[in-house]
Amino acid sequence: MPSPRTTVSIPALPALALTLVLALASSGVGWWWSEASWWVLPCATASGALLTWAGLRLWGHPSDNTGGRTDASPRATAHLNDLQRQLMDALRGSEDSALQVIDRINTIHRESTEQLARIRRTDHNGQQLTRIMNEKAMVDSQLGSILQMFVETQEKEIEANIERLRRLQEVKDLGTLVEDIGQVARQTNFLSINAAIEAARAGEQGRSFAVLAAEIRQLANQVGRVADDIAQRIHKATDGIDEELARVNAVSDRSTSSSNMRQVIADISAMQDRFTQSMDQLRLQEVIAEVLSGHEQIEMHIADTLSQVGSQDILRQQIECVQEALQQVQALDGRAEQEPGALQHYMQAQRDRFAALTPPVQRGPASSAMAATDGPAIELFG
């Protein structure tokens, strides 16, 4: 006796799409987390393939000749039970894998947070270092300008001293003139003596001339004493002036101390320029800021990913929904003749229930950035 056959009418394409979504979602999770956990890949891919196979077997392949319709029989009912169990196994395996992935991501997130704190400390230290370097550059520059002032002042004072010595040397030259004056005074003295002798020979007529000769002699002696006094004073004031001038001239030779000092100042200035240039090239703060920004992005991606993995719970609810529907379809299948159209009504309601469990697609900035730079974004149940 042929076994009764009940025809289950289910739109093939939407059902197949649902199955594929579930399968691809599971495979997608496996692909993505294979970066961190290689063993998740085969596990999740297998569960995805299993779901695909189950869907095809249950609702028929779109290429078969039933026009998207398939039949269920008591034998098929036994297979449906098997498929339910397999779905349950796949669900548990998927949950276990997701929990392990979450555990690992939590570890990465914790380490990443600690790393971020270290980078922030480095950033703070870098700012302090930059501030100290800038202060040092400013102090060096200030010191250079003050040394410059010292050198300029010293040079001017040396020049003033040399000028004073040169004037003193000119005074010393006056000594020869004073000697000439003394010589004139001595000759005048001799002349006055001779005049006095001649006046004495003239007798009474030469008396007044003798007085004049005595006055001249006295004046000549006085001039001689003043000349000697001036000569002594000039000698005293200018004693050693030649040696002093020679020494100062040697010291003030610009090829020695001042030029050396100027060279030192120029070296300090050049060193400071190189230092500033190096600081600019190093761009320490910019580098630290870039590292900090990059790490903040990583942390954001991890947080984003954690939230996506959390969607595993939604996946579980959806699978449970499908699982329950499978049982219901099985029951309705048996009462298809008594309740024609019940199965179609149930499947319509089932699609609504499944749609209600499907979250809207979240496309946050982190997900977008990740999709653009790190690889394809995971969009569970999108």
Next chain:
Amino acid sequence: MRTTILSIEDQPDIRRLIRMTLEFKGYAVIEADDGESGVRMARERKPDLILMDVMMPGMDGITASRVLAEDASTAHIPIVMLSALGRASDIDAGLETGVRAYLVKPFSPWELISLVSQLTQSQPQGSTPSPATPHTTE
């Protein structure tokens, strides 16, 4: 009696350089390393001029200048601000407190000597300083 300058500056290096510059030209220098002690020293010692840093821990130079300007016993003392802050807004903010001039670090020592000489009407020892171009309220 030598002209006395009070230098209020928290950075020891800069304080030493200011002392070197002023003593080199024959001025007597007394020092304070923050705003509070600077104000206290100004009231006690009545210097002929005050050189005031702007950024200091505790009471900053802007506040200290205002306090000294509002105190009848110190209001007559000319204040010159010395600061690494060289933007026009910083200079305006400094001059608004009533200080006589604002020098940006690193400053020209000649400029500092010239200002001190001008504001204290004293003659520095040694060579005549070069003409100065500080930011002044005059």
